[in-house]
Structures are given as structure tokens and as C-alpha cells.
Amino acid sequence: GAGVSQSPSNKVTEKGKDVELRCDPISGHTALYWYRQSLGQGLEFLIYFQGNSAPDKSGLPSDRFSAERTGGSVSTLTIQRTQQEDSAVYLCASSLVRGLVNTEAFFGQGTRLTVV
């Protein structure tokens, strides 16, 4: 597609349920990032995929969070046993990294997650 696509755009879930958030990056982009943006806050890094390298999971806040990227393209962020503090906008971004050069990171519109 023309840009980074995220789905769903909005998700309301009950506390304790599992959720899956999807990100379709721009075709050919090797790098994919997940961030979380809580109301009125900055961007909190969650996880980073680059090509076939092992992902950088250093930002995942707990073991309830996991992510995968299949075939170097689509990524899914899974939150198990959701808690109210997980409520936030989850943003995905992709960019093309060639060696030491990183081009612009393009962001999706985000998924607004509300845990009730």
C-alpha cells in the first residue's frame, strides 16, 4: 500500500482479555517499530524489527506483551490479559534501512486501545 496501515483503528476490550494489533508496513521497508502513546504523553518505544535480525524487545513493559513479524512484512503486537493501564494509542512505523543509512520513518494512524 501507499502507507503504513494499522488495524483495527479502535479497539475496546474487557480487562483480562487478549488483543492483537496489526501493522502492514510500507512494502520493501526493512525496519518496523512499535510505540505506545498514552494520553498527553510522548512516545514509548516497545519493540523494533530490522530485516532478519533478532528484534529489540527492550521496550516491552511486561511479559504480557509480545510481537512478531512474519516474512519480514506484517507485524502483530499481542497483549495478553489486558489491564486498564494498557489503554493507549499503539503506533507502528516503518523505514528503509540500508547499511548505516536510515530513511524517514513513516507512521501509521495508530490503534486506540481502551481496556474497560
Add this chain to the structure above:
Amino acid sequence: GDSVTQMEGPVTLSEEAFLTINCTYTATGYPSLFWYVQYPGEGLQLLLKATKADDKGSNKGFEATYRKETTSFHLEKGSVQVSDSAVYFCALWNTNAGNMLTFGGGTRLMVKP
């Protein structure tokens, strides 16, 4: 680890006023620096960037100069418009930090007519 610090908002200005949003960073090596903007109800989009010391990024009347000696990348605009009201994020990308894209906390700008 790498970090980006921005001035806290909100910043409230009248139309045609001069804007400065301060951004300083801590990083090893030679990171690339970015300003992203998030307009109300929209996603983040790149505003401008600079990839090496003394580079000046510019777009839509906004400018920022990569100052390695002061580790800063302050955003400026000579005459703001109501349409510039948004949240601005300073960010850095550093190959020395595993290609991480690190963001500051964001600064909300409100421009009044």
C-alpha cells in the same frame, strides 16, 4: 542510553509570533536528528531532519540546525500560523544504539488568532 529532552508545553503563541522549541539530546557517535509533527486527529509525520553536524533541516517555514557542540536541535519558525497548532516531537536515530529511533516527550503548540 540515548535520550531526547524537549521543553515542556503547552506553548501558547499569537499568530505571527516567533517560535522556538528547544530540544537537546544525549547519544554516542553521530546520530541523525528529526522533528516530527502530529496535527490534531492525525498521525505522526516527518517535519524535517538533519543527518550530520551543522546541517540545517527546513520545511514549511520551520528550521532546525544540528549543533553537535551543544547537542541541540532546536526548532524555530519566524511567524507561526493557527494551522501550526500541533504536537511536535524531537527524535534521534543512532546506529550506535542498535538503530533505535528515540523520541522526546513532545511539545504541544497552540497558536491563537
